[in-house]
Amino acid sequence: MRATFLMLLCAGALPAETVVLKRAWIDSVKDRATIDASFTIDHAHKHPNAPAADGDMHVAGRAPNEIGLPMVAELMNAAGAPEQPAVQLIHAHEGNGQAFPITGAWRLWFEHPAALQRQFDDVPPAANTNPDHSFEIHPITRYAGQDVTFSLDFVQGFPAHDAKTAFGSYEAMSIALQATDSAVSMDVKKAPYNYAVFRMKLLADPVKLDDGGLAVLADVLDNQGADENVLASNIRMIFVPGTGPWKLISQGAGDGSEFDALGIPRVNLNAIAAFIKAAGGASATRKLPYEMIVVGLHSAQ
Amino acid sequence: MNMPVLDVAIGLSFVYLLLSLMCTTVNEMIAGVFKTRARFLDKGVTRLLGGDDDLKKQLYQHPMIRSLAESDTALCPSYIPADKFATALLDIVSGPGKSLADSAALRDGLKLLKNDHVRGALTAILDKSNNDPASVRLHIQQWFDENMDRVSGWYKRNAQVNAAILACVITLLMNADTVHLASLLWTSPTLRSAMIEQAHARSQKARPEALLPLVEYPDKSKPTASRPINVPEQALSQDEKSQLAALTGWQRERQEFAAWRAGQEGSPAPWRLIARHLLGWLLTAIALSIGAPFWFDTLNRFMNIRNAGRAPDERRDKTQPAAGVV
Numbered sequence: 001m002r003a004t005f006l007m008l009l010c011a012g013a014l015p016a017e018t019v020v021l022k023r024a025w026i027d028s029v030k031d032r033a034t035i036d037a038s039f040t041i042d043h044a045h046k047h048p049n050a051p052a053a054d055g056d057m058h059v060a061g062r063a064p065n066e067i068g069l070p071m072v073a074e075l076m077n078a079a080g081a082p083e084q085p086a087v088q089l090i091h092a093h094e095g096n097g098q099a100f101p102i103t104g105a106w107r108l109w110f111e112h113p114a115a116l117q118r119q120f121d122d123v124p125p126a127a128n129t130n131p132d133h134s135f136e137i138h139p140i141t142r143y144a145g146q147d148v149t150f151s152l153d154f155v156q157g158f159p160a161h162d163a164k165t166a167f168g169s170y171e172a173m174s175i176a177l178q179a180t181d182s183a184v185s186m187d188v189k190k191a192p193y194n195y196a197v198f199r200m201k202l203l204a205d206p207v208k209l210d211d212g213g214l215a216v217l218a219d220v221l222d223n224q225g226a227d228e229n230v231l232a233s234n235i236r237m238i239f240v241p242g243t244g245p246w247k248l249i250s251q252g253a254g255d256g257s258e259f260d261a262l263g264i265p266r267v268n269l270n271a272i273a274a275f276i277k278a279a280g281g282a283s284a285t286r287k288l289p290y291e292m293i294v295v296g297l298h299s300a301q
Numbered sequence: 302m303n304m305p306v307l308d309v310a311i312g313l314s315f316v317y318l319l320l321s322l323m324c325t326t327v328n329e330m331i332a333g334v335f336k337t338r339a340r341f342l343d344k345g346v347t348r349l350l351g352g353d354d355d356l357k358k359q360l361y362q363h364p365m366i367r368s369l370a371e372s373d374t375a376l377c378p379s380y381i382p383a384d385k386f387a388t389a390l391l392d393i394v395s396g397p398g399k400s401l402a403d404s405a406a407l408r409d410g411l412k413l414l415k416n417d418h419v420r421g422a423l424t425a426i427l428d429k430s431n432n433d434p435a436s437v438r439l440h441i442q443q444w445f446d447e448n449m450d451r452v453s454g455w456y457k458r459n460a461q462v463n464a465a466i467l468a469c470v471i472t473l474l475m476n477a478d479t480v481h482l483a484s485l486l487w488t489s490p491t492l493r494s495a496m497i498e499q500a501h502a503r504s505q506k507a508r509p510e511a512l513l514p515l516v517e518y519p520d521k522s523k524p525t526a527s528r529p530i531n532v533p534e535q536a537l538s539q540d541e542k543s544q545l546a547a548l549t550g551w552q553r554e555r556q557e558f559a560a561w562r563a564g565q566e567g568s569p570a571p572w573r574l575i576a577r578h579l580l581g582w583l584l585t586a587i588a589l590s591i592g593a594p595f596w597f598d599t600l601n602r603f604m605n606i607r608n609a610g611r612a613p614d615e616r617r618d619k620t621q622p623a624a625g626v627v
Contacts, residue, residue: 031525204522215524275515278529287512
């Protein structure tokens with residue numbers, strides 16, 4: 001721990017980024033797959049990323065009441081025909097200053113972090129489609145009344161990161177926590193590997209989350225080669241209600257079932273909430289607890 | 302394997318590990334209370350800016366840096382990213398309203414700068430960068446990073462000194478006399494076996510410097526019911542605290558001192574009480590200053606020898622999470 005403490009001293013050499021979240025907010029989302037918000041769009045990609053890049057459409061904006069952090073929302077498979085009504089609405093609303101309802105998987109991750117972000121401080125309008133942010137609604141499942149739950153699927157032509165590389169990185173990440181009665185400060189280094197393909201072996205039956213989503217603990221297996229090496233154990237897999245993966249996992253999958261998945265990592269706020277409740281104001285540097293939002297799924301071949 | 306010498310060695314390693322963990326916990330508490338990180342960063346920045354308090358104050362007040370501090374009253378942030386430092390310094394030196402990419406403005410600003418140290422450094426950087434703004438910025442970041450490496454060295458040395466002082470303080474407070482402990486363990490098979498049991502439980506836990514998980518999921522069918530593990534207040538378990546209390550402390554010395562004051566015949570004088578512990582205290586203090594990770598590894602090695610080899614189901618690398626933890 002002393003070594004970690006020393007490492008954190010010189011952020012010039014090893015930059016750590018800090019996010020300060022409200023504990024009440026953490027408690028409200030920790031066991032939900034999704035979040036609902038009123039979202040004002042500042043900037044949106046003119047065109048979605050090419051499928052080879054990930055096929056997402058980035059939308060930068062603000063939701064000061066429900067989220068209170070610099071953020072982006074991302075629509076998966078955004079070049080697809082069924083997604084176009086939502087894409088058109090996004091462009092129609094871009095920069096008009098009006099807020100529209102948005103729903104999607106909440107995602108706290110540190111791919112594009114700022115040095116310091118405090119939740120519910122004033123959030124200025126985003127200057128571009130990818131401002132410094134640690135919070136995302138990714139993927140979007142509904143925008144301004146347009147349902148896009150079907151957009152959660154494998155992205156044809158997108159070579160997501162292999163399980164060994166991605167989970168090797170996730171497993172080695174650390175987080176420094178310091179909580180007060182009302183807030184918790186998290187110091188985390190920049191996190192790579194947005195999308196990962198992997199095989200998962202369920203350790204139990206899925207259970208319902210507060211918003212109708214599903215969660216299940218699973219071992220992550222190497223999806224390359226014949227050996228089923230366990231790359232990570234007891235990872236919470238999160239299924240967004242109404243999506244294809246959610247429907248498939250609902251159909252009797254249980255302990256021992258194996259699936260091939262495309263997933264997006266996010267911080268496991270259930271673990272953070274449980275820990276800071278027990279630790280009080282004590283600071284601690286630990287392994288980063290993460291979970292995977294499953295956005296593509298099929299039974300293991 | 303029944304080897305009293307080995308069991309005494311395990312008992313001593315176990316006590317050293319527990320006391321070292323106490324040292325680590327207290328050391329971190331002190332670092333938190335006295336904001337050691339921020340103080341060392343401030344010292345490094347002061348040196349970097351040639352001791353110019355006015356320039357340092359301007360730097361800390363710059364919006365890029367001020368927003369990093371815990372509060373407006375904080376001495377300085379606990380860390381400053383190199384790019385933020387470069388931006389703030391260029392902005393201050395170039396003057397208000399000037400573009401950070403304007404090398405001419407930077408040179409004009411340098412002429413007005415009273416601080417020879419910073420002026421010399423930035424002039425050298427400008428010359429080396431052929432006035433290319435991106436290169437200037439990069440070189441300032443490198444300048445900052447190199448200085449922060451030195452700050453890291455100072456901090457490490459300071460932490461080592463603090464650890465040694467704390468080792469002495471905790472040794473004396475706990476009256477942890479290695480010679481006395483070894484004697485107790487050697488003469489009491491019951492105590493030895495109790496210690497072995499506790500030491501075995503401790504050796505199954507994660508190495509002190511390993512990256513520990515926050516929680517575990519004891520019931521796999523309840524992914525929303527995580528249970529925190531190794532919360533900071535629980536550096537030592539209740540059993541370990543009891544064991545430590547049984548082996549250390551001043552109770553016997555207090556009784557002997559009271560007897561000496563009452564003039565009982567054969568009671569040792571206070572200086573004799575201290576003298577008989579000196580060697581033991583010295584050994585304990587040296588042992589504790591080595592640190593908890595060393596004693597954890599040593600304890601594991603002794604336990605493996607005692608068990609005549611590692612059990613087939615024992616995880617070799619304890620830095621990896623056990624089943625149920627995330």
